[in-house]
Amino acid sequence: QVQLVESGGGLVQAGGSLRLSCAASAASGRTFSSYAMGWFRQAPGKEREFVAAISEISWSGSSSHYADSVKDRFTISRDNAKNTVYLQMNSLKPEDTAVYYCAAARGRGTPVGRYEYAYWGQGTQVTVSS
Numbered sequence: 001q002v003q004l005v006e007s008g009g010g011l012v013q014a015g016g017s018l019r020l021s022c023a024a025s026a027a028s029g030r031t032f033s034s035y036a037m038g039w040f041r042q043a044p045g046k047e048r049e050f051v052a053a054i055s056e057i058s059w060s061g062s063s064s065h066y067a068d069s070v071k072d073r074f075t076i077s078r079d080n081a082k083n084t085v086y087l088q089m090n091s092l093k094p095e096d097t098a099v100y101y102c103a104a105a106r107g108r109g110t111p112v113g114r115y116e117y118a119y120w121g122q123g124t125q126v127t128v129s130s
Contacts, residue, residue: 001026002035002119004102009124012092016128020087022102022121036105037078037085038117041098041126048101052076052087053110065110070096092128099123 008020020039024032038053054076055063064076075088085102103117111117 001031002104004104004119004121006100006102006121006124009100009126011127011129014092014094014128014130016092017088017090018092018126019089020100020102020124020126022085022087024083024085024104032078032083033080034106035119036107036109036111037076038103038105038111039076039085039087040101040103040114041096042101042123043098046098048114050112050114051100053112054078054085055110056108063110065112089126092126094128094130097126097128099125 003025005023006020012018034056036053036056039051040048041051042048050067051070052066052074073091078085101123102121104119105111105117
């Protein structure tokens with residue numbers, strides 16, 4: 001029911017910042033608010049890993065969860081009126097280099113597993129250089 005398109009990726013130097021956006025289509029603000037949203041990433045030769053998630057509650061009253069590797073550096077947020085979820089990435093490190101994927105899960109809380117998400121975007125490349 002939800003189509004996702006990521007944007008905002010690019011090349012940035014270590015220590016820099018980047019903000020990713022994930023636009024959802026075929027969903028009203030009310031419908032979008034019923035999905036938990038997550039960000040995953042996949043580096044070459046690596047498995048897709050969890051980055052961050054935000055619950056199905058509206059942006060003004062939702063909870064979030066982060067992987068230990070990005071905690072205190074990344075911030076996930078959502079704007080239900082715009083059907084968009086964001087990932088603000090600060091203090092970027094070379095190990096953050098990966099294709100970043102947006103995903104939607106119909107449920108509660110902040111799911112961590114890939115299998116818990118039913119909808120996925122095509123991904124956006126983030127490259128961090130020294």
